[in-house]
Amino acid sequence: MLELKKVSRWFGGLPALEDVSFRLETGRITALIGPNGAGKSTLINCISGVDQADQGRIRLDGRAIESLPAHTIAGLGISRTFQNLKLFSRLSVLDNVLAGLTVTAERSFLLSMLRLPHLRHQERKLRLLGLEALDDFGLADKVDWPAAALSYGEKKRVEMARAFVSAPHLVLLDEPVAGLNNEETAHVASHIRQQRNAGHTMLLVEHDMDLVMDVADQVVVLDSGRCIASGTPAAVRSNPLVLEAYLGRMEATA
Amino acid sequence: MTTKEKFFYFIYLHRTGLTVFGISLLLLVWPLVETNPYNLGLSNLIAMYTMVVLGLNLFIGYAGQISLGHAAFFAIGAYGSAIGTATYGLPAWPMMIAVALAAAVVALAVGVPALKLSGHYLAMATLGFNIVIYTILVQWDTVTGGPSGLAGIPYLGIGSLVFDNEITFHYLAWTFAMLALLLSLNLVRSGVGRGLAALAEDETAAAALGVDIRRAKIKVFVMSAVLASLAGSLFAHCYTFVSPDSFGIFVSVDFVIMVVVGGMGSIWGTLFGTALITMLPEWIESLENFKDVVHGLILVLILLFLPQGLVTGIVDAVRTRIILGKKHA
Numbered sequence: 001m002l003e004l005k006k007v008s009r010w011f012g013g014l015p016a017l018e019d020v021s022f023r024l025e026t027g028r029i030t031a032l033i034g035p036n037g038a039g040k041s042t043l044i045n046c047i048s049g050v051d052q053a054d055q056g057r058i059r060l061d062g063r064a065i066e067s068l069p070a071h072t073i074a075g076l077g078i079s080r081t082f083q084n085l086k087l088f089s090r091l092s093v094l095d096n097v098l099a100g101l102t103v104t105a106e107r108s109f110l111l112s113m114l115r116l117p118h119l120r121h122q123e124r125k126l127r128l129l130g131l132e133a134l135d136d137f138g139l140a141d142k143v144d145w146p147a148a149a150l151s152y153g154e155k156k157r158v159e160m161a162r163a164f165v166s167a168p169h170l171v172l173l174d175e176p177v178a179g180l181n182n183e184e185t186a187h188v189a190s191h192i193r194q195q196r197n198a199g200h201t202m203l204l205v206e207h208d209m210d211l212v213m214d215v216a217d218q219v220v221v222l223d224s225g226r227c228i229a230s231g232t233p234a235a236v237r238s239n240p241l242v243l244e245a246y247l248g249r250m251e252a253t254a
Numbered sequence: 255m256t257t258k259e260k261f262f263y264f265i266y267l268h269r270t271g272l273t274v275f276g277i278s279l280l281l282l283v284w285p286l287v288e289t290n291p292y293n294l295g296l297s298n299l300i301a302m303y304t305m306v307v308l309g310l311n312l313f314i315g316y317a318g319q320i321s322l323g324h325a326a327f328f329a330i331g332a333y334g335s336a337i338g339t340a341t342y343g344l345p346a347w348p349m350m351i352a353v354a355l356a357a358a359v360v361a362l363a364v365g366v367p368a369l370k371l372s373g374h375y376l377a378m379a380t381l382g383f384n385i386v387i388y389t390i391l392v393q394w395d396t397v398t399g400g401p402s403g404l405a406g407i408p409y410l411g412i413g414s415l416v417f418d419n420e421i422t423f424h425y426l427a428w429t430f431a432m433l434a435l436l437l438s439l440n441l442v443r444s445g446v447g448r449g450l451a452a453l454a455e456d457e458t459a460a461a462a463l464g465v466d467i468r469r470a471k472i473k474v475f476v477m478s479a480v481l482a483s484l485a486g487s488l489f490a491h492c493y494t495f496v497s498p499d500s501f502g503i504f505v506s507v508d509f510v511i512m513v514v515v516g517g518m519g520s521i522w523g524t525l526f527g528t529a530l531i532t533m534l535p536e537w538i539e540s541l542e543n544f545k546d547v548v549h550g551l552i553l554v555l556i557l558l559f560l561p562q563g564l565v566t567g568i569v570d571a572v573r574t575r576i577i578l579g580k581k582h583a
Contacts, residue, residue: 048462074464086459088452090519090562090570098445099452103464105445109473112444113437119444126445149574
């Protein structure tokens with residue numbers, strides 16, 4: 001489904017990503033892990049078009065997307081969440097989720113201004129989709145709230161509902177449980193599993209190893225912008241290169 | 255559902271349309287109640303300003319941009335119609351449409367480069383544009399009549415009905431204003447409107463959700479220019495006289511103040527903000543000479559305490575309080 005080939009990105013001569021290559025399989029959860037500064041968020045930004053890779057190819061179902069702008073990539077069915085929440089605080093919770101349906105809603109200014117019956121009908125359908133997504137993420141009782149009034153954990157879930165509402169081909173989750181307590185993390189884990197069972201493909205960037213080992217089908221490890229290992233969670237966990245990246249070089253002490 | 259529930263559901267479903275309908279009814283009977291032509295003239299001015307400020311509020315409150323140059327588009331509409339009809343004797347209605355299209359082209363030409371800027375830089379660029387247009391109005395006196403303006407603009411008319419007094423013009427101006435209001439309300443309640451609201455809060459997030467942010471900004475800018483131009487044409491035909499004084503940068507600033515008083519992104523607030531700022535000098539006549547000072551003070555106070563604007567700020571605060579109150583109850 002999504003294939004990365006030798007993707008590189010430099011920031012003023014410093015490599016943030018160097019020749020990163022891996023594939024995502026349809027219907028699977030791939031976790032992207034690595035120490036701070038390994039380039040995980042840069043990679044998600046490059047895939048979603050928020051940032052552009054300097055070199056390499058990114059293909060979605062065989063189509064090159066590495067030089068497309070973010071809104072075109074969203075139109076192709078890749079949605080994402082952000083590490084530091086990007087909710088629209090003035091909009092209601094439901095409107096936030098409906099903003100995730102921008103690509104399915106009417107695009108024409110003039111038709112929107114006329115609001116003909118077919119548009120009313122379409123708006124009603126979108127509203128139902130939005131309510132359904134909020135129900136999936138346990139927020140059905142807060143649809144009318146302004147997003148600013150929600151707790152941090154609830155905001156994270158609204159962002160996930162917004163990412164999933166359009167039934168995208170691929171969802172990029174950037175640290176969905178960062179800053180959450182154990183109970184909230186368990187909630188999010190069950191939502192992620194539920195979405196996987198519904199057939200969604202996901203790329204999960206996460207520091208929480210328990211969550212990664214729990215939900216991921218495949219794990220890719222980045223360190224200083226390089227892909228140092230990939231495989232099943234169990235295989236990666238015992239990979240000496242990974243242990244070294246996380247725990248530092250093991251020196252033989254006499 | 256019982257009949258009663260069905261009735262209330264119908265009202266809930268069509269609340270926006272019904273409110274517009276209700277206000278239109280009130281406006282329909284207003285000239286019967288208010289017979290003072292001076293006051294009617296004032297409310298006609300509010301109608302014309304409302305059209306400009308609606309477009310500007312979509313641009314500021316929804317697309318999240320800033321323009322200190324909307325009086326320039328107002329001027330293009332007014333002077334375009336004035337020169338076309340008074341100097342060249344062209345028919346008024348087609349001229350109005352042609353001038354609006356010309357304003358759209360100018361907005362496109364200004365918007366494509368200027369909207370690459372943001373914040374202070376965009377404010378400066380639009381301000382500069384306003385100064386350029388104002389200077390042309392004053393200096394190119396063979397065409398624009400220079401500082402003394404251009405007179406002899408004919409009244410608008412449909413068949414034998416001529417909009418030559420405050421009462422007939424009331425119906426014309428408010429028809430335009432209410433149509434603009436309805437179209438704006440429709441726009442913000444659509445997917446396009448949600449995309450614009452997203453754009454106002456976070457450009458990166460909006461782009462990742464599929465909003466083409468560059469195109470969206472330009473489209474709103476062009477749309478607001480067309481509204482301002484139409485209002486300008488009405489303005490010229492209403493007073494049959496135009497002069498550069500009505501289109502200076504302080505008029506642009508007043509438009510922004512109307513947006514701020516009404517509240518960023520509030521269509522209904524626009525109506526309130528425009529009315530309040532237009533009436534203010536009438537209420538406090540003694541402050542006539544200090545109009546700009548008073549307006550400036552209002553702007554500073556609102557931005558200090560309610561950065562979302564007066565109406566929006568209060569509505570948001572009340573809504574949050576009600577919801578948080580519910581949670582603790």
